[in-house]
Amino acid sequence: MDGDVVVREYRIALGKNPRGHKIQEGDNRTPEGKYYLDFVMDDSAFYRSMHISYPNLRDKKRAQSLGVSPGGNIKIHGLKNDNNKPPQFVQSFDWTNGCIAITNEEMDELVSLVKIGTPIYIRW
Template sequence: MRILTAREVLPQSRVVFWLVLIVVMTAIPAHAQQITAGKNGYRIVVQKTDQVLDLYRGDQLLKRYKVCLGMNPFGPKKVTGDSKTPEGDYFICYKTESSKFCRFLGISYPGSEDAMHAFEAGTISLDKRNHIMGSERNGATPPWNTMLGGWVGIHGYPTDKYEKRWAVLLYPKPHNWTDGCIAMWDFEIQELFRLVDVGTPVYIRP
Protein backbone atom coordinates (compact mmCIF):
# COMPACT_ATOMS: atom_id res chain seq x y z
CA MET A 1 0.00 0.00 0.00
CA ARG A 2 1.40 3.39 -0.98
CA ILE A 3 1.66 5.98 1.80
CA LEU A 4 0.48 9.46 0.84
CA THR A 5 2.99 12.25 1.11
CA ALA A 6 2.37 15.46 3.05
CA ARG A 7 1.82 17.34 -0.21
CA GLU A 8 -0.91 14.88 -1.20
CA VAL A 9 -2.64 14.89 2.22
CA LEU A 10 -2.77 18.67 2.62
CA PRO A 11 -4.95 19.41 -0.44
CA GLN A 12 -7.36 16.63 0.58
CA SER A 13 -7.68 18.03 4.08
CA ARG A 14 -8.44 21.45 2.63
CA VAL A 15 -11.19 19.98 0.47
CA VAL A 16 -12.72 18.27 3.51
CA PHE A 17 -12.54 21.52 5.51
CA TRP A 18 -14.35 23.53 2.83
CA LEU A 19 -16.98 20.84 2.34
CA VAL A 20 -17.73 20.83 6.08
CA LEU A 21 -17.87 24.64 6.14
CA ILE A 22 -20.33 24.73 3.24
CA VAL A 23 -22.59 22.17 4.92
CA VAL A 24 -22.59 24.13 8.19
CA MET A 25 -23.33 27.46 6.53
CA THR A 26 -26.18 26.12 4.42
CA ALA A 27 -27.73 24.53 7.50
CA ILE A 28 -28.04 27.94 9.20
CA PRO A 29 -31.36 29.69 8.43
CA ALA A 30 -30.99 32.90 6.43
CA HIS A 31 -32.55 35.05 9.16
CA ALA A 32 -30.11 33.67 11.74
CA GLN A 33 -27.19 34.82 9.61
CA GLN A 34 -28.66 38.28 9.09
CA ILE A 35 -29.78 39.12 12.63
CA THR A 36 -26.89 38.84 15.06
CA ALA A 37 -26.06 42.14 16.75
CA GLY A 38 -26.70 45.83 16.32
CA LYS A 39 -23.94 48.25 15.35
CA ASN A 40 -23.77 49.64 18.88
CA GLY A 41 -24.18 46.26 20.59
CA TYR A 42 -27.79 46.79 21.69
CA ARG A 43 -30.51 44.19 21.28
CA ILE A 44 -34.14 44.13 22.37
CA VAL A 45 -35.89 41.07 23.78
CA VAL A 46 -39.67 41.13 24.31
CA GLN A 47 -41.35 38.46 26.46
CA LYS A 48 -45.05 38.59 25.60
CA THR A 49 -46.22 36.38 28.48
CA ASP A 50 -44.54 38.65 31.04
CA GLN A 51 -45.26 41.84 29.07
CA VAL A 52 -41.69 43.05 29.39
CA LEU A 53 -39.16 44.57 27.01
CA ASP A 54 -35.54 43.97 27.97
CA LEU A 55 -32.74 46.12 26.58
CA TYR A 56 -29.36 44.39 26.41
CA ARG A 57 -25.91 45.55 25.46
CA GLY A 58 -23.96 42.41 24.75
CA ASP A 59 -24.90 39.99 27.51
CA GLN A 60 -25.65 42.74 30.04
CA LEU A 61 -29.28 43.56 30.82
CA LEU A 62 -29.42 47.36 30.96
CA LYS A 63 -33.10 47.98 31.60
CA ARG A 64 -36.46 46.27 31.76
CA TYR A 65 -39.66 48.02 30.68
CA LYS A 66 -43.24 46.94 31.31
CA VAL A 67 -45.14 47.15 28.03
CA CYS A 68 -48.59 46.85 26.47
CA LEU A 69 -49.18 44.56 23.51
CA GLY A 70 -51.88 43.91 20.93
CA MET A 71 -55.45 43.53 22.16
CA ASN A 72 -55.31 39.87 21.09
CA PRO A 73 -51.91 39.03 22.60
CA PHE A 74 -51.81 35.23 22.38
CA GLY A 75 -50.12 33.64 19.39
CA PRO A 76 -48.11 35.15 16.53
CA LYS A 77 -49.44 37.76 14.14
CA LYS A 78 -50.56 36.19 10.84
CA VAL A 79 -52.82 38.64 9.02
CA THR A 80 -53.65 42.31 9.02
CA GLY A 81 -56.28 43.33 11.56
CA ASP A 82 -55.82 40.39 13.94
CA SER A 83 -54.57 42.72 16.74
CA LYS A 84 -51.73 40.31 17.53
CA THR A 85 -48.14 41.20 18.34
CA PRO A 86 -45.68 39.28 16.12
CA GLU A 87 -43.38 36.54 17.40
CA GLY A 88 -39.96 35.92 15.91
CA ASP A 89 -36.60 37.49 15.13
CA TYR A 90 -36.74 40.99 13.65
CA PHE A 91 -34.81 44.27 13.66
CA ILE A 92 -35.49 47.99 13.89
CA CYS A 93 -36.01 49.03 10.27
CA TYR A 94 -37.47 52.52 10.67
CA LYS A 95 -37.24 55.43 13.14
CA THR A 96 -39.28 58.59 13.33
CA GLU A 97 -40.01 61.32 15.85
CA SER A 98 -43.02 62.39 13.80
CA SER A 99 -45.51 59.95 15.21
CA LYS A 100 -48.99 60.22 16.68
CA PHE A 101 -47.63 57.98 19.44
CA CYS A 102 -44.73 60.22 20.57
CA ARG A 103 -41.90 58.18 18.95
CA PHE A 104 -41.99 55.18 16.64
CA LEU A 105 -39.45 52.39 16.16
CA GLY A 106 -40.61 50.29 13.23
CA ILE A 107 -40.06 46.52 13.47
CA SER A 108 -39.22 44.47 10.36
CA TYR A 109 -42.46 42.49 10.44
CA PRO A 110 -43.32 40.58 8.31
CA GLY A 111 -40.05 38.66 8.23
CA SER A 112 -38.85 35.75 6.13
CA GLU A 113 -40.43 33.07 8.32
CA ASP A 114 -43.75 34.93 8.37
CA ALA A 115 -43.61 35.18 4.58
CA MET A 116 -42.78 31.51 4.06
CA HIS A 117 -45.62 30.34 6.32
CA ALA A 118 -48.06 32.74 4.66
CA PHE A 119 -47.04 31.62 1.18
CA GLU A 120 -47.46 27.95 2.13
CA ALA A 121 -50.92 28.79 3.53
CA GLY A 122 -51.87 30.60 0.32
CA THR A 123 -52.17 33.99 2.04
CA ILE A 124 -49.61 35.82 -0.13
CA SER A 125 -48.19 35.36 -3.61
CA LEU A 126 -44.71 34.15 -4.54
CA ASP A 127 -43.73 37.70 -5.54
CA LYS A 128 -44.80 39.09 -2.16
CA ARG A 129 -42.92 36.30 -0.37
CA ASN A 130 -39.75 37.04 -2.33
CA HIS A 131 -40.13 40.79 -1.74
CA ILE A 132 -40.36 40.28 2.02
CA MET A 133 -37.43 37.86 2.13
CA GLY A 134 -35.32 40.16 -0.03
CA SER A 135 -36.04 43.08 2.30
CA GLU A 136 -34.81 41.08 5.28
CA ARG A 137 -31.63 40.02 3.48
CA ASN A 138 -30.90 43.64 2.63
CA GLY A 139 -31.74 44.97 6.09
CA ALA A 140 -34.55 47.07 4.63
CA THR A 141 -38.15 47.80 5.62
CA PRO A 142 -40.44 45.03 4.33
CA PRO A 143 -43.65 45.81 2.45
CA TRP A 144 -46.29 46.84 4.99
CA ASN A 145 -49.25 46.64 2.62
CA THR A 146 -49.68 42.87 2.26
CA MET A 147 -52.30 40.58 3.83
CA LEU A 148 -49.81 39.99 6.67
CA GLY A 149 -50.16 43.56 7.89
CA GLY A 150 -47.45 46.04 8.78
CA TRP A 151 -46.52 49.22 10.60
CA VAL A 152 -45.82 47.19 13.73
CA GLY A 153 -43.42 48.92 16.07
CA ILE A 154 -42.50 50.17 19.53
CA HIS A 155 -44.14 53.46 20.45
CA GLY A 156 -45.57 55.64 23.21
CA TYR A 157 -49.08 56.85 24.01
CA PRO A 158 -51.20 58.98 21.64
CA THR A 159 -49.95 62.54 21.20
CA ASP A 160 -53.48 63.90 20.72
CA LYS A 161 -54.51 65.26 24.13
CA TYR A 162 -58.03 63.83 24.00
CA GLU A 163 -56.90 60.38 22.86
CA LYS A 164 -54.01 60.39 25.31
CA ARG A 165 -56.27 61.16 28.26
CA TRP A 166 -58.58 58.26 27.48
CA ALA A 167 -55.70 55.92 26.64
CA VAL A 168 -54.09 56.60 30.00
CA LEU A 169 -57.37 56.33 31.95
CA LEU A 170 -58.79 53.26 30.22
CA TYR A 171 -55.67 51.40 29.16
CA PRO A 172 -52.91 51.82 31.72
CA LYS A 173 -50.15 49.24 31.72
CA PRO A 174 -50.24 46.27 31.74
CA HIS A 175 -53.55 46.32 29.82
CA ASN A 176 -53.09 45.37 26.15
CA TRP A 177 -54.61 48.07 23.96
CA THR A 178 -52.67 48.30 20.67
CA ASP A 179 -53.40 46.87 17.21
CA GLY A 180 -50.28 44.73 17.52
CA CYS A 181 -47.57 47.20 18.44
CA ILE A 182 -45.53 47.33 21.65
CA ALA A 183 -46.42 50.40 23.72
CA MET A 184 -44.63 52.06 26.62
CA TRP A 185 -44.84 55.37 28.48
CA ASP A 186 -43.68 58.41 26.50
CA PHE A 187 -40.59 59.03 28.64
CA GLU A 188 -39.61 55.38 28.16
CA ILE A 189 -39.90 55.39 24.36
CA GLN A 190 -37.96 58.67 24.29
CA GLU A 191 -35.18 57.01 26.27
CA LEU A 192 -35.16 53.88 24.09
CA PHE A 193 -35.37 55.97 20.92
CA ARG A 194 -32.14 57.78 21.85
CA LEU A 195 -30.26 54.53 22.44
CA VAL A 196 -31.12 52.20 19.57
CA ASP A 197 -30.49 52.61 15.86
CA VAL A 198 -31.90 51.11 12.69
CA GLY A 199 -30.55 47.57 12.50
CA THR A 200 -30.91 46.82 16.23
CA PRO A 201 -32.12 43.20 16.64
CA VAL A 202 -35.58 42.69 18.15
CA TYR A 203 -36.44 39.22 19.44
CA ILE A 204 -40.11 38.76 20.31
CA ARG A 205 -40.87 35.64 22.31
CA PRO A 206 -44.27 34.12 23.29
Template sequence: MKLTKILMVLLAVTLVSACGGGSKFKSYNGPEVTQVIVDKDARRMYLMHHKRVLKHYPVQLGFQPDGHKQREGDGRTPEGHYLIDKRNPNSKFHLSIGINYPNERDIANALALGRDPGGDIFVHGGPPKGSRIDGSKDWTWGCIAVTDKQIERIYAMVENGTPIYIKPSRKSAMRPMLVN
Protein backbone atom coordinates (compact mmCIF):
# COMPACT_ATOMS: atom_id res chain seq x y z
CA MET A 1 0.00 0.00 0.00
CA LYS A 2 2.76 2.44 0.97
CA LEU A 3 4.76 1.43 -2.11
CA THR A 4 1.70 2.05 -4.28
CA LYS A 5 1.33 5.57 -2.84
CA ILE A 6 5.00 6.33 -3.49
CA LEU A 7 4.72 5.07 -7.07
CA MET A 8 1.57 7.16 -7.63
CA VAL A 9 3.31 10.30 -6.32
CA LEU A 10 6.35 9.64 -8.52
CA LEU A 11 4.09 9.10 -11.53
CA ALA A 12 2.22 12.34 -10.81
CA VAL A 13 5.48 14.30 -10.45
CA THR A 14 6.77 12.84 -13.72
CA LEU A 15 3.55 13.72 -15.57
CA VAL A 16 3.49 17.28 -14.21
CA SER A 17 7.14 17.88 -15.10
CA ALA A 18 6.57 16.50 -18.61
CA CYS A 19 3.78 19.04 -19.14
CA GLY A 20 5.64 21.91 -17.53
CA GLY A 21 7.05 23.81 -20.49
CA GLY A 22 10.47 22.19 -20.49
CA SER A 23 13.44 23.81 -22.14
CA LYS A 24 13.29 27.08 -24.01
CA PHE A 25 15.56 25.48 -26.61
CA LYS A 26 13.43 23.82 -29.27
CA SER A 27 14.51 21.75 -32.25
CA TYR A 28 13.46 22.21 -35.85
CA ASN A 29 13.74 19.69 -38.67
CA GLY A 30 11.74 21.39 -41.44
CA PRO A 31 12.72 23.30 -44.57
CA GLU A 32 15.56 25.79 -44.23
CA VAL A 33 14.61 29.39 -43.50
CA THR A 34 16.28 31.15 -46.43
CA GLN A 35 15.13 34.69 -45.53
CA VAL A 36 13.29 36.60 -42.83
CA ILE A 37 11.06 39.46 -43.95
CA VAL A 38 9.69 42.06 -41.53
CA ASP A 39 6.88 44.26 -42.85
CA LYS A 40 6.83 47.35 -40.64
CA ASP A 41 3.40 48.52 -41.87
CA ALA A 42 1.72 45.16 -41.34
CA ARG A 43 3.67 44.53 -38.09
CA ARG A 44 4.40 41.00 -39.34
CA MET A 45 7.49 38.81 -39.58
CA TYR A 46 7.66 36.10 -42.23
CA LEU A 47 10.05 33.16 -42.09
CA MET A 48 10.56 32.18 -45.73
CA HIS A 49 11.82 29.11 -47.55
CA HIS A 50 12.59 30.79 -50.87
CA LYS A 51 9.16 32.18 -51.91
CA ARG A 52 7.10 30.06 -49.49
CA VAL A 53 6.04 31.37 -46.07
CA LEU A 54 6.89 28.77 -43.42
CA LYS A 55 5.68 30.78 -40.42
CA HIS A 56 4.50 34.30 -39.74
CA TYR A 57 4.20 36.24 -36.51
CA PRO A 58 2.88 39.60 -35.31
CA VAL A 59 5.67 41.89 -34.12
CA GLN A 60 6.22 45.08 -32.21
CA LEU A 61 8.93 47.54 -33.19
CA GLY A 62 10.86 50.49 -31.86
CA PHE A 63 8.72 53.09 -30.11
CA GLN A 64 9.31 55.44 -33.10
CA PRO A 65 8.42 52.92 -35.83
CA ASP A 66 8.46 55.21 -38.88
CA GLY A 67 11.79 55.83 -40.52
CA HIS A 68 15.15 54.11 -40.64
CA LYS A 69 17.30 53.98 -37.52
CA GLN A 70 19.80 56.84 -37.79
CA ARG A 71 21.39 57.06 -34.37
CA GLU A 72 21.56 55.52 -30.95
CA GLY A 73 18.48 56.22 -28.86
CA ASP A 74 16.17 57.32 -31.68
CA GLY A 75 13.72 54.46 -30.97
CA ARG A 76 13.60 53.40 -34.59
CA THR A 77 13.91 49.93 -36.06
CA PRO A 78 16.42 49.75 -38.94
CA GLU A 79 15.14 49.31 -42.49
CA GLY A 80 16.79 47.44 -45.33
CA HIS A 81 18.91 44.34 -45.86
CA TYR A 82 20.83 42.79 -42.97
CA LEU A 83 21.94 39.37 -41.72
CA ILE A 84 21.21 37.38 -38.60
CA ASP A 85 24.68 37.35 -37.07
CA LYS A 86 24.50 36.18 -33.46
CA ARG A 87 22.44 34.42 -30.82
CA ASN A 88 21.88 35.25 -27.17
CA PRO A 89 20.58 32.30 -25.15
CA ASN A 90 20.75 34.42 -21.97
CA SER A 91 18.87 37.47 -23.24
CA LYS A 92 16.93 39.49 -20.68
CA PHE A 93 14.14 39.09 -23.26
CA HIS A 94 14.07 35.26 -22.98
CA LEU A 95 16.04 34.45 -26.19
CA SER A 96 17.26 36.67 -28.99
CA ILE A 97 18.88 36.58 -32.41
CA GLY A 98 21.03 39.51 -33.51
CA ILE A 99 20.82 41.64 -36.63
CA ASN A 100 24.10 42.99 -38.04
CA TYR A 101 23.08 46.61 -37.61
CA PRO A 102 24.93 48.92 -38.04
CA ASN A 103 26.40 48.11 -41.43
CA GLU A 104 28.99 50.30 -43.16
CA ARG A 105 26.31 52.55 -44.69
CA ASP A 106 24.60 53.03 -41.32
CA ILE A 107 27.91 53.93 -39.67
CA ALA A 108 28.80 56.43 -42.41
CA ASN A 109 25.35 58.07 -42.24
CA ALA A 110 25.49 58.40 -38.45
CA LEU A 111 29.03 59.78 -38.52
CA ALA A 112 27.95 62.34 -41.14
CA LEU A 113 25.36 63.52 -38.59
CA GLY A 114 27.99 63.55 -35.87
CA ARG A 115 26.17 60.73 -34.07
CA ASP A 116 26.72 57.18 -32.86
CA PRO A 117 24.65 54.73 -34.97
CA GLY A 118 23.79 52.58 -31.97
CA GLY A 119 23.65 48.82 -32.14
CA ASP A 120 22.42 45.73 -30.33
CA ILE A 121 19.40 45.29 -32.58
CA PHE A 122 17.75 41.92 -32.02
CA VAL A 123 14.66 39.88 -32.67
CA HIS A 124 13.64 38.93 -29.13
CA GLY A 125 10.83 37.77 -26.88
CA GLY A 126 9.57 39.16 -23.63
CA PRO A 127 7.03 41.93 -24.13
CA PRO A 128 6.44 44.02 -20.99
CA LYS A 129 4.07 42.41 -18.48
CA GLY A 130 0.45 43.00 -19.40
CA SER A 131 1.08 43.79 -23.07
CA ARG A 132 0.38 41.63 -26.08
CA ILE A 133 2.25 41.27 -29.35
CA ASP A 134 -0.54 42.42 -31.63
CA GLY A 135 0.94 45.50 -33.32
CA SER A 136 -1.07 47.89 -31.13
CA LYS A 137 1.85 49.27 -29.10
CA ASP A 138 5.49 49.50 -30.13
CA TRP A 139 7.83 49.56 -27.15
CA THR A 140 11.39 48.47 -27.99
CA TRP A 141 14.41 50.74 -28.49
CA GLY A 142 14.66 49.57 -32.12
CA CYS A 143 14.43 45.80 -31.83
CA ILE A 144 11.74 43.49 -33.20
CA ALA A 145 9.70 41.83 -30.44
CA VAL A 146 7.66 38.64 -30.48
CA THR A 147 6.31 36.50 -27.63
CA ASP A 148 8.59 34.18 -25.66
CA LYS A 149 6.98 31.10 -27.25
CA GLN A 150 7.46 32.59 -30.72
CA ILE A 151 11.13 33.46 -30.18
CA GLU A 152 11.73 29.86 -29.06
CA ARG A 153 10.48 28.66 -32.45
CA ILE A 154 12.30 31.43 -34.38
CA TYR A 155 15.54 30.75 -32.48
CA ALA A 156 15.32 27.08 -33.53
CA MET A 157 14.42 27.81 -37.16
CA VAL A 158 16.66 30.75 -38.12
CA GLU A 159 20.39 30.15 -38.45
CA ASN A 160 23.19 32.69 -38.27
CA GLY A 161 23.90 34.06 -41.74
CA THR A 162 20.20 34.14 -42.72
CA PRO A 163 19.30 37.36 -44.59
CA ILE A 164 16.68 39.58 -42.96
CA TYR A 165 14.90 42.30 -44.92
CA ILE A 166 13.12 44.96 -42.87
CA LYS A 167 10.69 46.55 -45.27
CA PRO A 168 10.36 50.34 -44.84
CA SER A 169 6.97 51.65 -43.84
CA ARG A 170 5.02 53.70 -46.35
CA LYS A 171 5.32 56.68 -44.00
CA SER A 172 9.12 56.25 -44.05
CA ALA A 173 9.20 56.45 -47.82
CA MET A 174 7.15 59.66 -47.85
CA ARG A 175 9.10 61.63 -45.27
CA PRO A 176 12.55 63.16 -45.61
CA MET A 177 15.42 61.98 -43.47
CA LEU A 178 15.36 64.03 -40.27
CA VAL A 179 18.47 65.32 -38.57
CA ASN A 180 18.06 65.69 -34.81
Protein backbone atom coordinates (compact mmCIF):
# COMPACT_ATOMS: atom_id res chain seq x y z
CA MET A 1 0.00 0.00 0.00
CA ASP A 2 1.00 3.57 -0.59
CA GLY A 3 -1.51 5.48 1.50
CA ASP A 4 -4.85 4.10 0.32
CA VAL A 5 -3.50 2.87 -3.02
CA VAL A 6 -2.68 -0.82 -3.53
CA VAL A 7 0.76 -0.96 -5.16
CA ARG A 8 1.16 -4.76 -5.30
CA GLU A 9 -0.72 -7.86 -4.21
CA TYR A 10 0.86 -11.29 -3.86
CA ARG A 11 -0.50 -14.80 -3.55
CA ILE A 12 0.89 -16.10 -0.27
CA ALA A 13 1.40 -19.34 1.61
CA LEU A 14 0.93 -19.23 5.39
CA GLY A 15 1.49 -21.54 8.32
CA LYS A 16 0.18 -25.09 8.05
CA ASN A 17 -2.56 -24.23 10.57
CA PRO A 18 -3.33 -20.67 9.45
CA ARG A 19 -6.70 -19.87 11.03
CA GLY A 20 -6.52 -18.03 14.32
CA HIS A 21 -3.82 -15.90 15.91
CA LYS A 22 -0.45 -17.47 16.73
CA ILE A 23 -0.44 -18.40 20.41
CA GLN A 24 2.71 -20.39 20.93
CA GLU A 25 5.83 -21.66 19.30
CA GLY A 26 5.15 -24.69 17.12
CA ASP A 27 1.44 -24.08 16.53
CA ASN A 28 2.10 -23.48 12.79
CA ARG A 29 -0.02 -20.33 12.84
CA THR A 30 0.84 -16.98 11.32
CA PRO A 31 0.45 -14.15 13.83
CA GLU A 32 -2.36 -11.66 13.32
CA GLY A 33 -2.21 -7.99 14.23
CA LYS A 34 0.03 -4.98 13.73
CA TYR A 35 3.75 -5.58 13.47
CA TYR A 36 6.73 -3.99 11.72
CA LEU A 37 9.13 -5.19 9.07
CA ASP A 38 12.37 -4.76 10.96
CA PHE A 39 15.26 -6.25 8.95
CA VAL A 40 16.18 -8.21 5.79
CA MET A 41 18.12 -11.47 5.76
CA ASP A 42 19.89 -12.70 2.66
CA ASP A 43 21.44 -15.76 4.32
CA SER A 44 18.92 -18.28 5.60
CA ALA A 45 17.28 -21.56 4.58
CA PHE A 46 15.02 -19.51 2.31
CA TYR A 47 15.67 -17.21 -0.60
CA ARG A 48 15.80 -13.84 1.17
CA SER A 49 13.50 -12.89 3.98
CA MET A 50 12.12 -9.85 5.77
CA HIS A 51 11.69 -10.27 9.51
CA ILE A 52 8.35 -9.42 11.17
CA SER A 53 8.49 -7.94 14.70
CA TYR A 54 6.48 -10.80 16.26
CA PRO A 55 6.04 -11.27 19.19
CA ASN A 56 4.85 -7.88 20.36
CA LEU A 57 4.18 -7.06 24.01
CA ARG A 58 0.59 -8.35 23.83
CA ASP A 59 1.78 -11.65 22.34
CA LYS A 60 4.42 -12.04 25.06
CA LYS A 61 1.93 -11.34 27.85
CA ARG A 62 -0.62 -13.77 26.43
CA ALA A 63 1.95 -16.54 26.09
CA GLN A 64 3.25 -15.87 29.60
CA SER A 65 -0.27 -16.11 31.02
CA LEU A 66 -0.64 -19.49 29.31
CA GLY A 67 2.79 -20.69 30.42
CA VAL A 68 4.05 -21.15 26.86
CA SER A 69 6.69 -19.60 24.59
CA PRO A 70 5.23 -17.24 21.97
CA GLY A 71 7.88 -18.30 19.48
CA GLY A 72 9.41 -15.84 17.06
CA ASN A 73 11.52 -15.72 13.93
CA ILE A 74 8.46 -14.95 11.79
CA LYS A 75 9.25 -13.62 8.33
CA ILE A 76 8.03 -12.93 4.87
CA HIS A 77 10.32 -15.11 2.77
CA GLY A 78 10.89 -16.64 -0.61
CA LEU A 79 11.02 -20.33 -1.37
CA LYS A 80 13.23 -22.86 0.40
CA ASN A 81 16.76 -22.83 -0.99
CA ASP A 82 16.53 -26.51 -1.97
CA ASN A 83 13.10 -26.12 -3.60
CA ASN A 84 12.87 -27.82 -6.99
CA LYS A 85 9.14 -27.49 -7.59
CA PRO A 86 7.59 -24.65 -9.61
CA PRO A 87 6.58 -21.57 -7.57
CA GLN A 88 2.95 -22.03 -8.64
CA PHE A 89 2.87 -25.44 -6.92
CA VAL A 90 4.50 -24.19 -3.73
CA GLN A 91 2.11 -21.23 -3.57
CA SER A 92 -0.94 -23.52 -3.94
CA PHE A 93 -1.04 -24.66 -0.27
CA ASP A 94 -0.04 -23.50 3.22
CA TRP A 95 3.31 -24.99 4.20
CA THR A 96 5.29 -22.63 6.43
CA ASN A 97 5.70 -22.93 10.19
CA GLY A 98 4.00 -19.56 10.70
CA CYS A 99 5.74 -17.35 8.17
CA ILE A 100 4.38 -15.75 5.01
CA ALA A 101 5.87 -17.16 1.80
CA ILE A 102 5.94 -15.62 -1.67
CA THR A 103 7.97 -16.46 -4.78
CA ASN A 104 11.62 -15.46 -5.04
CA GLU A 105 10.88 -12.88 -7.75
CA GLU A 106 8.15 -11.38 -5.56
CA MET A 107 10.54 -11.34 -2.61
CA ASP A 108 13.07 -9.33 -4.62
CA GLU A 109 10.33 -6.90 -5.60
CA LEU A 110 9.03 -6.61 -2.03
CA VAL A 111 12.50 -5.85 -0.64
CA SER A 112 12.97 -3.16 -3.29
CA LEU A 113 9.59 -1.54 -2.58
CA VAL A 114 9.26 -1.74 1.21
CA LYS A 115 11.42 0.13 3.70
CA ILE A 116 12.59 -1.30 7.02
CA GLY A 117 10.23 -0.08 9.74
CA THR A 118 7.13 -0.32 7.56
CA PRO A 119 4.07 -1.45 9.53
CA ILE A 120 2.42 -4.69 8.47
CA TYR A 121 -1.16 -5.58 9.36
CA ILE A 122 -1.79 -9.31 9.26
CA ARG A 123 -5.39 -10.45 9.42
CA TRP A 124 -7.32 -13.48 8.30
